[in-house]
Amino acid sequence: MFGLQEILIICAIVVGAIVIPRLVNPPRPAPKLVQSGKKLSGKGRLAIAASLIFPCVVAAFMRPWRNDPLGYAYIGFGPVILGWLTYWVLQGYRRK
Numbered sequence: 001m002f003g004l005q006e007i008l009i010i011c012a013i014v015v016g017a018i019v020i021p022r023l024v025n026p027p028r029p030a031p032k033l034v035q036s037g038k039k040l041s042g043k044g045r046l047a048i049a050a051s052l053i054f055p056c057v058v059a060a061f062m063r064p065w066r067n068d069p070l071g072y073a074y075i076g077f078g079p080v081i082l083g084w085l086t087y088w089v090l091q092g093y094r095r096k
Contacts (some may be wrong), residue, residue, distance in 0.1 A: 051080045
């Protein structure tokens with residue numbers, strides 16, 4: 001059986017192995033993350049939410065898993081894709 005003195009020596013060695021390297025080489029502060037200059041506006045958040053909700057609502061009414069999955073692709077995802085493509089083109093004209 002180990003005595004109290006041996007247990008204290010092992011604890012001192014473990015603590016020393018953890019503490020001494022930190023005293024010699026202190027940890028560096030974490031680098032700051034660079035923020036992108038553009039934040040998402042309320043209209044942008046609304047557009048993303050509508051883009052996710054619209055196909056779900058159309059799927060609830062059309063039930064594409066029962067009858068017409070291709071029609072659902074046109075009616076459910078078509079307007080979303082067309083809307084984002086229109087936005088993309090308009091942003092290109094505004095920047096120029």
